[in-house]
Amino acid sequence: MELSDVDLNLLLLFQRLMQERRVSTVAEQMNMSQPGVSNALAKLRRRLGDPLFVRGPGGVVPTPFALRLAEPVSQALATLHAALNPETGFDPLLATRTMTIGMTDIGEVVFLPALVERLSREAPGIALNTVRDTSVNLSDEMADGRVDLAIGLLPQLKGGFYQRRLFDQRYVCLFRRGHALEDTPLTLAAWREAEHLVVVSAGTGHGQVEDWLKRRGVQRQVRLTVPHFMSVGYILQRTDLIATVPERLASQLALPFSLSLRALPMALPAAPIHLLWHARVQQDEGNRWLRGVVSDLFADTAPQVRKTRPVQKRS
Incomplete structure (x- = not known):
């Protein structure tokens, strides 16, 4: 039957x-x-x-x-x-679910330690997954419910998404303690003459900074190029290379790798970092709770949520 x-x-x-x-x-x-x-x-x-x-x-x-x-x-x-007839009132202490966040390797270093620590206290039954926001079709993954939130500079997420600005990502110069640049003014000439570790991270906010330097013809001595940020601390710790990295990442790496950070001798554009979610989970109480936790931990200003607009096709 x-x-x-x-x-x-x-x-x-x-x-x-x-x-x-x-x-x-x-x-x-x-x-x-x-x-x-x-x-x-x-x-x-x-x-x-x-x-x-x-x-x-x-x-x-x-x-x-x-x-x-x-x-x-x-x-x-x-x-x-x-x-x-779903029950109203999400209780993080009792909730048991897995939530997936799209972020870069920088995001994992900057966001995950504090986020996991907070969840271990307030929501012990919630597990987290992360996916690289450049390795999947993030728009489709979020629309289909396989990714709950995304954090970063993500202009590809257009119509159907909400976003909350977290902070503007600024850039600094990072090098080992005891480096020759530590006790001298970091001039543009000194920055250009030093040997650089460069992270080529296409499709991310940092990739846009690299493009900005190239468009303005800013020359430097590139000694080493890597495709991600995971090795930056280890390399700088044992060499005289310097790197231009996001300030929040530099702050996380400085203590464990004995590194110093200095203001750059030029004004690089800041990258706006957003928290984004699909319209399908706008009213989901668990998603809303996690959005609040991320904003509470990392947002610089009061919440200003807006819905992204679809790309207008030209005729």
Whole structure:
């Protein structure tokens, strides 16, 4: 038998009869006449090929088949009722779910330690996954519900997304303690003459900074190029290379790798870092709670949420 062969109202009637064992009581509860209940029960009997209930002292008595059917029908109806009537009020202490955030390797260093620490105290049942926002089609992943939030400079997320500005990412110069530049003014000439570690991170805010330097013809001695930031601390710690990196990343690397950071001798454009989510989870209480935690931990200013606009195609 297919589910399409059974009327949901008949299962509700069956559940009520299992509970009450009296046709008159069920008729009153379901706002039906007693003949109406009898007709509906007859229809369900034909569908299932079993009498289901027989007359007994003071009411009806379920058959063995009805007794076997009672628990799974009750569980199915309870599940459906819960899905159609979700509980309000998200309780992070009791929540058990996995949430996925799109971010860069910089984001993992800057955001994850504080975020995981906060969740361990306030939401011990919530686990986190991260995905590289440049290695997946983030727009599709978020629209399909596989990624809950994204953090970064993500101009590709247009129509259908909400965003909250967290901060403007500024850049500094980073090098080992004891470097020749540590006790002298960091002039543009000194910065250009030093040997540089450069991170080529296409599609990210840092990649745009590299493009800005090239467009303005800012020359420097590039000794080493790497495709990500994970090795920056280790390399700078043991060499005389210097690197131009986001200020928040530099602050995280300085202490464990014995590094010094200095203001750059030129004004690089700051990259606006946003928290983004798809419109489909705008009202999801768990997502809303996690958005609040991220904003509380990392936002520089009061919340200003706006919806991104779709790209206008030119005719």
